[in-house]
Amino acid sequence: MARIAARDALAFSRVVEAQAGMLHRVAYRMIGDAAEAEDVAQEALLRLWATADRWRAGQAGIAAWLTRVAVNLCLDRLRRRRFASDAELPERADDAPGADQGIAAAQLRAAALAALGDLSERHRAAIVLTYYEELPNAEAAEVLDMKLKAFESLLLRARGAMRGCLAARGLIGLGDAA
Structure with a gap:
Protein backbone atom coordinates (compact mmCIF):
# COMPACT_ATOMS: atom_id res chain seq x y z
CA MET A 1 0.00 0.00 0.00
CA PHE A 83 -36.08 4.84 -6.99
CA ALA A 84 -35.11 5.96 -10.47
CA SER A 85 -36.42 3.23 -12.72
CA ASP A 86 -38.10 4.42 -15.88
CA ALA A 87 -38.83 0.89 -17.03
CA GLU A 88 -42.35 -0.15 -17.94
CA LEU A 89 -44.11 -2.52 -15.62
CA PRO A 90 -44.12 -6.06 -16.97
CA GLU A 91 -47.39 -7.27 -18.45
CA ARG A 92 -46.96 -10.86 -17.33
CA ALA A 93 -46.33 -12.46 -13.98
CA ASP A 94 -42.76 -12.88 -12.86
CA ASP A 95 -41.72 -16.47 -13.55
CA ALA A 96 -38.62 -16.27 -11.36
CA PRO A 97 -38.36 -18.92 -8.64
CA GLY A 98 -40.34 -18.11 -5.52
CA ALA A 99 -38.92 -17.32 -2.12
CA ASP A 100 -39.56 -20.84 -0.87
CA GLN A 101 -37.45 -22.29 -3.69
CA GLY A 102 -34.70 -19.77 -2.96
CA ILE A 103 -34.71 -20.67 0.72
CA ALA A 104 -34.59 -24.40 -0.07
CA ALA A 105 -31.70 -23.86 -2.49
CA ALA A 106 -29.83 -21.77 0.10
CA GLN A 107 -30.36 -24.46 2.73
CA LEU A 108 -29.10 -27.11 0.32
CA ARG A 109 -26.00 -25.03 -0.49
CA ALA A 110 -25.32 -24.52 3.23
CA ALA A 111 -25.69 -28.24 3.93
CA ALA A 112 -23.38 -29.08 1.01
CA LEU A 113 -20.77 -26.63 2.33
CA ALA A 114 -21.07 -28.20 5.78
CA ALA A 115 -20.58 -31.64 4.20
CA LEU A 116 -17.55 -30.24 2.38
CA GLY A 117 -16.13 -29.32 5.78
CA ASP A 118 -16.33 -32.99 6.80
CA LEU A 119 -13.85 -33.99 4.09
CA SER A 120 -10.10 -34.33 4.57
CA GLU A 121 -8.03 -31.32 3.52
CA ARG A 122 -6.81 -32.97 0.28
CA HIS A 123 -10.29 -34.11 -0.71
CA ARG A 124 -11.73 -30.70 0.13
CA ALA A 125 -9.02 -28.99 -1.95
CA ALA A 126 -9.78 -31.22 -4.94
CA ILE A 127 -13.53 -30.52 -4.74
CA VAL A 128 -13.09 -26.76 -4.22
CA LEU A 129 -10.58 -26.31 -7.03
CA THR A 130 -12.63 -28.39 -9.47
CA TYR A 131 -16.22 -27.42 -8.70
CA TYR A 132 -16.10 -24.06 -6.96
CA GLU A 133 -13.13 -22.46 -8.72
CA GLU A 134 -13.81 -24.43 -11.93
CA LEU A 135 -10.16 -25.11 -12.63
CA PRO A 136 -9.35 -27.72 -15.27
CA ASN A 137 -7.87 -30.89 -13.80
CA ALA A 138 -4.41 -30.05 -15.14
CA GLU A 139 -4.38 -26.67 -13.39
CA ALA A 140 -5.80 -28.09 -10.16
CA ALA A 141 -3.12 -30.80 -10.23
CA GLU A 142 -0.47 -28.11 -10.65
CA VAL A 143 -1.88 -26.11 -7.73
CA LEU A 144 -1.69 -29.20 -5.51
CA ASP A 145 1.75 -30.08 -6.89
CA MET A 146 0.54 -33.43 -8.22
CA LYS A 147 0.71 -35.34 -11.46
CA LEU A 148 -2.52 -35.22 -13.48
CA LYS A 149 -3.37 -38.92 -13.03
CA ALA A 150 -2.75 -38.68 -9.27
CA PHE A 151 -5.05 -35.66 -9.08
CA GLU A 152 -7.77 -37.41 -11.06
CA SER A 153 -7.54 -40.36 -8.68
CA LEU A 154 -7.73 -37.98 -5.71
CA LEU A 155 -10.76 -36.26 -7.25
CA LEU A 156 -12.50 -39.59 -7.76
CA ARG A 157 -11.93 -40.50 -4.10
CA ALA A 158 -13.00 -36.98 -3.03
CA ARG A 159 -16.28 -37.33 -4.97
CA GLY A 160 -16.94 -40.64 -3.23
CA ALA A 161 -16.18 -39.13 0.17
CA MET A 162 -18.42 -36.15 -0.60
CA ARG A 163 -21.20 -38.50 -1.67
CA GLY A 164 -20.81 -40.32 1.66
CA CYS A 165 -20.92 -37.04 3.62
CA LEU A 166 -24.02 -35.90 1.73
CA ALA A 167 -25.70 -39.25 2.35
CA ALA A 168 -24.82 -39.08 6.06
CA ARG A 169 -26.57 -35.72 6.20
CA GLY A 170 -29.60 -37.15 4.41
CA LEU A 171 -29.15 -34.96 1.35
CA ILE A 172 -28.87 -37.86 -1.11
CA GLY A 173 -29.33 -41.60 -1.10
CA LEU A 174 -26.01 -43.44 -0.95
CA GLY A 175 -26.49 -44.72 -4.53
CA ASP A 176 -27.43 -41.29 -5.97
CA ALA A 177 -24.99 -39.24 -8.04
CA ALA A 178 -23.52 -36.29 -6.19
Whole structure:
Protein backbone atom coordinates (compact mmCIF):
# COMPACT_ATOMS: atom_id res chain seq x y z
CA MET A 1 0.00 0.00 0.00
CA ALA A 2 2.90 2.32 0.67
CA ARG A 3 4.08 1.78 -2.90
CA ILE A 4 0.61 2.52 -4.26
CA ALA A 5 0.40 5.63 -2.08
CA ALA A 6 3.72 6.68 -3.62
CA ARG A 7 2.02 6.25 -7.03
CA ASP A 8 3.94 3.12 -8.03
CA ALA A 9 2.04 2.02 -11.14
CA LEU A 10 3.60 -1.45 -11.09
CA ALA A 11 2.39 -2.15 -7.55
CA PHE A 12 -1.07 -0.91 -8.47
CA SER A 13 -1.16 -3.01 -11.64
CA ARG A 14 -0.33 -6.10 -9.58
CA VAL A 15 -3.26 -5.39 -7.27
CA VAL A 16 -5.50 -4.82 -10.31
CA GLU A 17 -4.41 -8.13 -11.85
CA ALA A 18 -4.98 -9.98 -8.59
CA GLN A 19 -8.32 -8.41 -7.60
CA ALA A 20 -10.18 -7.16 -10.70
CA GLY A 21 -11.68 -10.53 -11.59
CA MET A 22 -13.01 -11.12 -8.10
CA LEU A 23 -14.45 -7.59 -7.92
CA HIS A 24 -16.19 -8.07 -11.27
CA ARG A 25 -17.64 -11.44 -10.19
CA VAL A 26 -18.98 -9.99 -6.94
CA ALA A 27 -20.48 -6.98 -8.69
CA TYR A 28 -21.99 -9.06 -11.49
CA ARG A 29 -23.61 -11.44 -9.04
CA MET A 30 -25.08 -8.53 -7.11
CA ILE A 31 -26.17 -6.32 -10.02
CA GLY A 32 -26.70 -8.81 -12.85
CA ASP A 33 -25.27 -6.53 -15.54
CA ALA A 34 -21.76 -7.12 -16.91
CA ALA A 35 -21.14 -3.50 -17.99
CA GLU A 36 -22.24 -2.12 -14.63
CA ALA A 37 -20.16 -4.76 -12.86
CA GLU A 38 -17.11 -3.59 -14.82
CA ASP A 39 -17.84 0.00 -13.78
CA VAL A 40 -18.10 -1.05 -10.12
CA ALA A 41 -14.81 -2.97 -10.28
CA GLN A 42 -13.04 -0.02 -11.88
CA GLU A 43 -14.51 2.45 -9.41
CA ALA A 44 -13.43 0.31 -6.45
CA LEU A 45 -9.89 0.13 -7.84
CA LEU A 46 -9.86 3.89 -8.49
CA ARG A 47 -10.88 4.47 -4.88
CA LEU A 48 -7.95 2.32 -3.78
CA TRP A 49 -5.61 4.45 -5.91
CA ALA A 50 -7.12 7.70 -4.61
CA THR A 51 -7.11 6.77 -0.91
CA ALA A 52 -3.94 4.68 -0.65
CA ASP A 53 -2.17 7.45 1.26
CA ARG A 54 -4.75 7.16 4.07
CA TRP A 55 -4.20 3.42 4.51
CA ARG A 56 -3.26 2.36 8.03
CA ALA A 57 -1.42 -0.87 8.80
CA GLY A 58 -3.48 -3.33 10.77
CA GLN A 59 -6.70 -2.62 8.87
CA ALA A 60 -8.44 -5.22 6.73
CA GLY A 61 -6.38 -6.55 3.84
CA ILE A 62 -6.58 -5.03 0.38
CA ALA A 63 -8.87 -7.79 -0.93
CA ALA A 64 -11.32 -7.41 1.97
CA TRP A 65 -11.31 -3.62 1.68
CA LEU A 66 -11.85 -3.70 -2.09
CA THR A 67 -14.67 -6.23 -1.72
CA ARG A 68 -16.38 -4.07 0.89
CA VAL A 69 -16.09 -1.02 -1.39
CA ALA A 70 -17.47 -2.98 -4.36
CA VAL A 71 -20.40 -4.32 -2.33
CA ASN A 72 -21.22 -0.81 -1.08
CA LEU A 73 -21.05 0.54 -4.64
CA CYS A 74 -23.41 -2.22 -5.78
CA LEU A 75 -25.84 -1.48 -2.97
CA ASP A 76 -25.81 2.21 -3.92
CA ARG A 77 -26.55 1.35 -7.55
CA LEU A 78 -29.33 -1.03 -6.59
CA ARG A 79 -30.93 1.60 -4.35
CA ARG A 80 -30.77 4.16 -7.16
CA ARG A 81 -32.41 1.69 -9.55
CA ARG A 82 -35.27 1.13 -7.16
CA PHE A 83 -36.08 4.84 -6.99
CA ALA A 84 -35.11 5.96 -10.47
CA SER A 85 -36.42 3.23 -12.72
CA ASP A 86 -38.10 4.42 -15.88
CA ALA A 87 -38.83 0.89 -17.03
CA GLU A 88 -42.35 -0.15 -17.94
CA LEU A 89 -44.11 -2.52 -15.62
CA PRO A 90 -44.12 -6.06 -16.97
CA GLU A 91 -47.39 -7.27 -18.45
CA ARG A 92 -46.96 -10.86 -17.33
CA ALA A 93 -46.33 -12.46 -13.98
CA ASP A 94 -42.76 -12.88 -12.86
CA ASP A 95 -41.72 -16.47 -13.55
CA ALA A 96 -38.62 -16.27 -11.36
CA PRO A 97 -38.36 -18.92 -8.64
CA GLY A 98 -40.34 -18.11 -5.52
CA ALA A 99 -38.92 -17.32 -2.12
CA ASP A 100 -39.56 -20.84 -0.87
CA GLN A 101 -37.45 -22.29 -3.69
CA GLY A 102 -34.70 -19.77 -2.96
CA ILE A 103 -34.71 -20.67 0.72
CA ALA A 104 -34.59 -24.40 -0.07
CA ALA A 105 -31.70 -23.86 -2.49
CA ALA A 106 -29.83 -21.77 0.10
CA GLN A 107 -30.36 -24.46 2.73
CA LEU A 108 -29.10 -27.11 0.32
CA ARG A 109 -26.00 -25.03 -0.49
CA ALA A 110 -25.32 -24.52 3.23
CA ALA A 111 -25.69 -28.24 3.93
CA ALA A 112 -23.38 -29.08 1.01
CA LEU A 113 -20.77 -26.63 2.33
CA ALA A 114 -21.07 -28.20 5.78
CA ALA A 115 -20.58 -31.64 4.20
CA LEU A 116 -17.55 -30.24 2.38
CA GLY A 117 -16.13 -29.32 5.78
CA ASP A 118 -16.33 -32.99 6.80
CA LEU A 119 -13.85 -33.99 4.09
CA SER A 120 -10.10 -34.33 4.57
CA GLU A 121 -8.03 -31.32 3.52
CA ARG A 122 -6.81 -32.97 0.28
CA HIS A 123 -10.29 -34.11 -0.71
CA ARG A 124 -11.73 -30.70 0.13
CA ALA A 125 -9.02 -28.99 -1.95
CA ALA A 126 -9.78 -31.22 -4.94
CA ILE A 127 -13.53 -30.52 -4.74
CA VAL A 128 -13.09 -26.76 -4.22
CA LEU A 129 -10.58 -26.31 -7.03
CA THR A 130 -12.63 -28.39 -9.47
CA TYR A 131 -16.22 -27.42 -8.70
CA TYR A 132 -16.10 -24.06 -6.96
CA GLU A 133 -13.13 -22.46 -8.72
CA GLU A 134 -13.81 -24.43 -11.93
CA LEU A 135 -10.16 -25.11 -12.63
CA PRO A 136 -9.35 -27.72 -15.27
CA ASN A 137 -7.87 -30.89 -13.80
CA ALA A 138 -4.41 -30.05 -15.14
CA GLU A 139 -4.38 -26.67 -13.39
CA ALA A 140 -5.80 -28.09 -10.16
CA ALA A 141 -3.12 -30.80 -10.23
CA GLU A 142 -0.47 -28.11 -10.65
CA VAL A 143 -1.88 -26.11 -7.73
CA LEU A 144 -1.69 -29.20 -5.51
CA ASP A 145 1.75 -30.08 -6.89
CA MET A 146 0.54 -33.43 -8.22
CA LYS A 147 0.71 -35.34 -11.46
CA LEU A 148 -2.52 -35.22 -13.48
CA LYS A 149 -3.37 -38.92 -13.03
CA ALA A 150 -2.75 -38.68 -9.27
CA PHE A 151 -5.05 -35.66 -9.08
CA GLU A 152 -7.77 -37.41 -11.06
CA SER A 153 -7.54 -40.36 -8.68
CA LEU A 154 -7.73 -37.98 -5.71
CA LEU A 155 -10.76 -36.26 -7.25
CA LEU A 156 -12.50 -39.59 -7.76
CA ARG A 157 -11.93 -40.50 -4.10
CA ALA A 158 -13.00 -36.98 -3.03
CA ARG A 159 -16.28 -37.33 -4.97
CA GLY A 160 -16.94 -40.64 -3.23
CA ALA A 161 -16.18 -39.13 0.17
CA MET A 162 -18.42 -36.15 -0.60
CA ARG A 163 -21.20 -38.50 -1.67
CA GLY A 164 -20.81 -40.32 1.66
CA CYS A 165 -20.92 -37.04 3.62
CA LEU A 166 -24.02 -35.90 1.73
CA ALA A 167 -25.70 -39.25 2.35
CA ALA A 168 -24.82 -39.08 6.06
CA ARG A 169 -26.57 -35.72 6.20
CA GLY A 170 -29.60 -37.15 4.41
CA LEU A 171 -29.15 -34.96 1.35
CA ILE A 172 -28.87 -37.86 -1.11
CA GLY A 173 -29.33 -41.60 -1.10
CA LEU A 174 -26.01 -43.44 -0.95
CA GLY A 175 -26.49 -44.72 -4.53
CA ASP A 176 -27.43 -41.29 -5.97
CA ALA A 177 -24.99 -39.24 -8.04
CA ALA A 178 -23.52 -36.29 -6.19
